[in-house]
Amino acid sequence: MNNSARNSAYTKSYNRKLITGIIHREPVSRAELARKTGLTRAAVSIIVDELISDGFVVEKGVAEAELGRKPVLLDINPESCYALGLNISRDKCSLGIVNLKGELKARKEIDLSSAADAGEALKIISEEIKRMHLETGTAPKKLLGLGISTPGPVDVFSGTIINPPNFDMWKNVNIVGELKKEFPCNILLENNSAALALAEKYYGLGKKFSNFILMVVDTGIGSGIVINDKLYRGFGGFGGEIGHTSINVNGDLCSCGNVGCLEVYASMPAVLKKAKRIEPGISSWNEIVDRAEAGDTRFLEIVEEEARYLSAGIVNVVNILEIEAVVLTGDIFYKHGIIMDSLSRYVNERAMTRKVHRVGLYASEIAKNADIIGAATIVIDDFIRLY
Amino acid sequence: MNNSARNSAYTKSYNRKLITGIIHREPVSRAELARKTGLTRAAVSIIVDELISDGFVVEKGVAEAELGRKPVLLDINPESCYALGLNISRDKCSLGIVNLKGELKARKEIDLSSAADAGEALKIISEEIKRMHLETGTAPKKLLGLGISTPGPVDVFSGTIINPPNFDMWKNVNIVGELKKEFPCNILLENNSAALALAEKYYGLGKKFSNFILMVVDTGIGSGIVINDKLYRGFGGFGGEIGHTSINVNGDLCSCGNVGCLEVYASMPAVLKKAKRIEPGISSWNEIVDRAEAGDTRFLEIVEEEARYLSAGIVNVVNILEIEAVVLTGDIFYKHGIIMDSLSRYVNERAMTRKVHRVGLYASEIAKNADIIGAATIVIDDFIRLY
DNA sequence: TTTACTTTGTTAAATAAATTGACAAATAAA
DNA sequence: TTTATTTGTCAATTTATTTAACAAAGTAAA
Numbered sequence: 001m002n003n004s005a006r007n008s009a010y011t012k013s014y015n016r017k018l019i020t021g022i023i024h025r026e027p028v029s030r031a032e033l034a035r036k037t038g039l040t041r042a043a044v045s046i047i048v049d050e051l052i053s054d055g056f057v058v059e060k061g062v063a064e065a066e067l068g069r070k071p072v073l074l075d076i077n078p079e080s081c082y083a084l085g086l087n088i089s090r091d092k093c094s095l096g097i098v099n100l101k102g103e104l105k106a107r108k109e110i111d112l113s114s115a116a117d118a119g120e121a122l123k124i125i126s127e128e129i130k131r132m133h134l135e136t137g138t139a140p141k142k143l144l145g146l147g148i149s150t151p152g153p154v155d156v157f158s159g160t161i162i163n164p165p166n167f168d169m170w171k172n173v174n175i176v177g178e179l180k181k182e183f184p185c186n187i188l189l190e191n192n193s194a195a196l197a198l199a200e201k202y203y204g205l206g207k208k209f210s211n212f213i214l215m216v217v218d219t220g221i222g223s224g225i226v227i228n229d230k231l232y233r234g235f236g237g238f239g240g241e242i243g244h245t246s247i248n249v250n251g252d253l254c255s256c257g258n259v260g261c262l263e264v265y266a267s268m269p270a271v272l273k274k275a276k277r278i279e280p281g282i283s284s285w286n287e288i289v290d291r292a293e294a295g296d297t298r299f300l301e302i303v304e305e306e307a308r309y310l311s312a313g314i315v316n317v318v319n320i321l322e323i324e325a326v327v328l329t330g331d332i333f334y335k336h337g338i339i340m341d342s343l344s345r346y347v348n349e350r351a352m353t354r355k356v357h358r359v360g361l362y363a364s365e366i367a368k369n370a371d372i373i374g375a376a377t378i379v380i381d382d383f384i385r386l387y
Numbered sequence: 388m389n390n391s392a393r394n395s396a397y398t399k400s401y402n403r404k405l406i407t408g409i410i411h412r413e414p415v416s417r418a419e420l421a422r423k424t425g426l427t428r429a430a431v432s433i434i435v436d437e438l439i440s441d442g443f444v445v446e447k448g449v450a451e452a453e454l455g456r457k458p459v460l461l462d463i464n465p466e467s468c469y470a471l472g473l474n475i476s477r478d479k480c481s482l483g484i485v486n487l488k489g490e491l492k493a494r495k496e497i498d499l500s501s502a503a504d505a506g507e508a509l510k511i512i513s514e515e516i517k518r519m520h521l522e523t524g525t526a527p528k529k530l531l532g533l534g535i536s537t538p539g540p541v542d543v544f545s546g547t548i549i550n551p552p553n554f555d556m557w558k559n560v561n562i563v564g565e566l567k568k569e570f571p572c573n574i575l576l577e578n579n580s581a582a583l584a585l586a587e588k589y590y591g592l593g594k595k596f597s598n599f600i601l602m603v604v605d606t607g608i609g610s611g612i613v614i615n616d617k618l619y620r621g622f623g624g625f626g627g628e629i630g631h632t633s634i635n636v637n638g639d640l641c642s643c644g645n646v647g648c649l650e651v652y653a654s655m656p657a658v659l660k661k662a663k664r665i666e667p668g669i670s671s672w673n674e675i676v677d678r679a680e681a682g683d684t685r686f687l688e689i690v691e692e693e694a695r696y697l698s699a700g701i702v703n704v705v706n707i708l709e710i711e712a713v714v715l716t717g718d719i720f721y722k723h724g725i726i727m728d729s730l731s732r733y734v735n736e737r738a739m740t741r742k743v744h745r746v747g748l749y750a751s752e753i754a755k756n757a758d759i760i761g762a763a764t765i766v767i768d769d770f771i772r773l774y
Numbered sequence: 775t776t777t778a779c780t781t782t783g784t785t786a787a788a789t790a791a792a793t794t795g796a797c798a799a800a801t802a803a804a
Numbered sequence: 805t806t807t808a809t810t811t812g813t814c815a816a817t818t819t820a821t822t823t824a825a826c827a828a829a830g831t832a833a834a
Contacts, residue, residue, distance in 0.1 A: 003615075003773065005405055005424040006398040007792050008820040014393045015821090031782055037392040043821055045783065068781025069829040211622040225707075228390075228622070234709025234740075235598040235615070241706040241739045247636040249652070249699040258702060258737040265636070312636040315645060316703055319628040320612075322621025350645040352628045353621075386390065394821050395791040402792090418811055430792050432813060455810025456800035 012047075014386060015039060019047050020076075021384045023057055024100070025207065029071030048074060055080040056100075076100050082138050084129065084146040085376030089192070090167055090219075093121075095128055096372030097136055100144075100380065102203035104369045106136050118173045126182045145186030147378030148175060149195035149371070151222070156237045159189045165220065188378045192216070194231055194240065195374035196364070197224025198381045200327050203373065204365035211323045214364070215242065217310065218330035221263045227321065230385060243267070247312040262313035268331050271306055275299065285331045289338055306332075307339050311346035318351045318359050329364035336363040399434075401773060402426060406434050407463075408771045410444055411487070412594060416458030435461060442467040443487075463487050469525050471516065471533040472763030476579070477554055480508075482515055483759030484523055487531075487767065489590035491756045493523050505560045513569045532573030534765030535562060536582035536758070538609070543624045546576045552607065575765045579603070581618055581627070582761035583751070584611025585768045587714050590760065591752035598710045601751070602629065604697065605717035608650045614708065617772060630654070634699040649700035655718050658693055662686065672718045676725055693719075694726050698733030705738045705746050716751035723750040 019033055030048055034041045051057040060075040078101040087094045096107035110128050115121035129146070132138075152164035159176020176187045190198070197214035200206040206214075210229045216222040221243030225232040233239055243263040244256045251260020264270060268285050275282045278298050282288060292299040314326050326347070328336065344361040348354050366373060406420055417435055421428045438444040445464045449457040465488040474481045483494035497515050502508035516533070519525075539551035546563020563574045577585070584601035587593040593601075597616045603609040608630030612619040620626055630650040631643045638647020651657060655672055662669045665685050669675060679686035701713050713734070715723065731748040735741050753760060 003405075005426040005430075005792090006393070006401045007426075008395075008398070008790095008818080009792095011393040011395070011398055011791090011820055018390075018392055029782075039392040039394075040822055041783065042785080042823085043392075045785095046821090065781070065830080067779080067831055069783075071782060232708075235711065236709055236740065236743055238740050238743055239707060239709035244706050244739050245703040246699055246737075247633060249634040249696060256737075256739055257741070258706070258739070259699075309636060312633055312646075316632040317707060319631050319645070320626060320704060320707060321619075322623055322626035324622065350633075350643075352631050352643055352645070353623065353625050354644070356623055356625055392821090395789080396821095398791060398820090416811075427793055428812065429794085429814080433792085452801080452810070454802060454808080456812075458811060 015043070016047050016051070017384055017386055019044065020051060020056060021386065023051075023074050024076050024202075024384055027060060027063075027073040027075040029063060029073055031071050033074075078103065081142045081144045083144045083376035083379045084132075085372040085374070085378075086125065086129075086146060086148045087192070087195075087371035087375045088148065088150045088161075088170065089371070090151065090164075093125070094371055095125070095132060096369070096376065097132060097138060098373055098376035098380070102199070102366075102373055102377065102380075104372060105138075106132060107369065107372050108132060115169075118169055118175075121169065122175070122178050126179065129183065143185055144383055145188065145379035146179065146183065147195065147375040147380075148179075148187070148189045149192045149375040149378065150189070151192045151220070153238055154189050154191050156189055156233065159187065161189070186379055186382065188382060190231075190375075190378045191222065191224070191240075192371075192374070193222035194224040194233070195378055196329060196370055197226050197327075198231060198377040199366055199370055199374040200224075200364060201226050201229070202377055202380060202384075205325065205327050205362050209323075209325045209360070211321070212325040212327060212360075213240075213242070213314075213317060213321075213323055214327045214329065215310075215314070216330040217266065217328065217332035218268050221267050221313070223317075225317075225321065225323075227323075231381070242313055242317055245313055245316055247309060247316070262309065266306055266309040266313070271302060274302055274305075278302075286334045289335045293335060293338055303339055304342055307342035308346055311343050311350070314343070314347050314359075314361075315350045318347065318353065322353055323359070324357070325360035325362060327362050327364050329367060329370065333363055333367055402430070403434055403438070404771055404773055406431065407438060407443065408773070410438075410461050411463050411589075411771055414447060414450075414460040414462040416450060416460055418458050420461075465490065468529045468531045470531045470763035470766045471519075472759040472761070472765075473512065473516075473533060473535045474579070474582075474758035474762045475535065475537045475548075475557065476758070477538065477551075480512070481758055482512070482519060483756070483763065484519060484525060485760055485763035485767075489586070489753070489760055489764065489767075491759060492525075493519060494756065494759050495519065502556070505556050505562075508556065509562070509565050513566065516570065530572055531770055532575065532766035533566065533570065534582065534762040534767075535566075535574070535576045536579045536762040536765065537576070538579045538607070540625055541576050541578050543576055543620065546574065548576070573766055573769065575769060577618075577762075577765045578609065578611070578627075579758075579761070580609035581611040581620070582765055583716060583757055584613050584714075585618060585764040586753055586757055586761040587611075587751060588613050588616070589764055589767060589771075592712065592714050592749050596710075596712045596747070598708070599712040599714060599747075600627075600629070600701075600704060600708075600710055601714045601716065602697075602701070603717040604653065604715065604719035605655050608654050608700070610704075612704075612708065612710075614710075618768070629700055629704055632700055632703055634696060634703070649696065653693055653696040653700070658689060661689055661692075665689075673721045676722045680722065680725060690726055691729055694729035695733055698730050698737070701730070701734050701746075701748075702737045705734065705740065709740055710746070711744070712747035712749060714749050714751050716754060716757065720750055720754055 030044045034044045058077045060073045062070040078099040085096050093110040097105040112121045153162040160174045161170045193216045214224045223242040225240045244261045246260040248260030254261035292303045417431045421431045447460045447462040465486040480497040484492040499508045540549040547561045548557045580603045601611045610629040612627045631648045633647040635647030641648035679690045
């Protein structure tokens, strides 16, 4: 799509997406759209009229102006269509409906414990999707599509779950292909971290940044990379494995085959191992943070060391990609204030770009229901993203 | 340019570049162009006719075909226009003319030792450019532009040399702005490694790869990243600093402010330091390689360790960007056979993507005159690159 | 209050690109 | 020689934006 020739159909589709995306970010007038895009007001009018008659956009009052006729504001009609989001993780499976503004309209946990294999699991999921459609009264014609997110590597082109860690049932399952037989709509699969990055881009901190990474720090360390407002996947869809970049060439072997991986040092199991040497009963990052916050220097040191390790991985990414910001989520999100300052200090002391611009370090702004919203955003992104 | 609206001018320009680029890679017929681009044969004909009447393209015999009318092959007319390349490095300054096929038509070393400051140096350079124009008889109207490459960080948008290492004369000099006063043509500045990556892309191994990095290993370790056939620069133009990614979070401080940088372990000065402990008289990588090749295991170990360090940096890049290949140049190029196998083994044992596809490790294919050809390719790329 | 000036948004005609569909040219196989 | 196939061109058509004029809606100053 991206490297083939241009024609008037492409032009129309591109400009329509461009305008939809700008309105989706925040309400604007036609005149402002013309200024932002470089299109003439006439062209903008034509496209906006179409978007209005398709229901995606609505006129919404007028804005103030110093001089001249007041501009009519255009806004996304959030209820014009819905996206289904399905998040499959190790221990649970969640389904939900999200509108164009990223608001959760319904969610449900699906129990797959009775399913012996992926086929049976897919049957249960299909039933739940149908039920949710009925219960929420979401007409099929208003459906943008279904976004699916899972941990581990996925083949986004074929829609196949490759090899989810500790999660054999879904291994090599072409989940998109299977579900399309039942639901002939736009179905897309992404890695969990990539989906969260998209959610952050459209509905969180990513609004401010065109180039950032979202890091998920829990059992493993995953990431989604956004470059130029687009998800970066690598040429085969397997990029962004920041958890398996090495921060120590002489370090221990990682399960991935590399040595000294960031995950070996900074994932939650790795940190817990250290904490248990101090207090064997400790079983979560939250407990470590609570003790550190209470003033226990032994645990404060663990938090500080976590910051040092994570920042080493982050600086490597920053020096390669020159991103503007890093957004953190996962277990590390808990009382993140305690680690953020150290992280920010380490990164901005060491990144090459520090002379030109700071790298922002933030906690995710959409922690609640991020799993479903992330999955649903995969199809919302497909609707708006430029190509 | 890239994120603004599309119109017919864009469409035309894009399709023209698309077709020019395909012909530039290898001779093709109009029909084949239509198949490759998705344009109709009619549209291809119109664009090709323009390219021919502009002189960029020529018809060049016919190709064999199983059936039907034989296709007329189209080829780039290499002499239809020229690119000037200027490479400024620590110890020398080189100027040259390169045609559209990447062939060097003239080159000259410029002596800047008499210049007290950048202003005087620019005067000398301007004179040499004029002289080269006269001597080679290259009419100004055939000039595609001037590409400039220098080590260290550059601001490609303003055309300013930021802070070349050990090279104070050029610090913060807006070389593009200054030279444009004298030569009102397309003048572009890039980092040295980025320019070499472009040369490799158009005239070397990059023809086979759309996603690769070019690594220059000598006094420092620089790199140029090519993603989707385009140079990746980061959002401010300061990305790709692979030499300053850390391979040891507990390593020594680097001059850049980071710790355990790849450069600290694998740059030529770092390796030489180790070699001198064995044999104080050694003063170059070439000598190390020669002794290793002769069977001296102490030096073989140094070469092997160099491979291990370099591969650690490479694997990190591969796991983040999922590139297809790494092309090496710089001092490390000398008798590269001795290090390539180890490098390839280390990388493909450790990269996450090894289950999906191998990462190719190669020595540069355009070592000769690469400095000038790289610089000139900056403007050739600007002529052909899609946006 | 009137007038001048600005800005927004719409309209019809003009323009510029690729597409459509027909066709001639060139070639190999039947 | 005929048929089938592929290449390349041409004129008419289609589809997008642009151009340029204008009406609508508002502010500010005379």
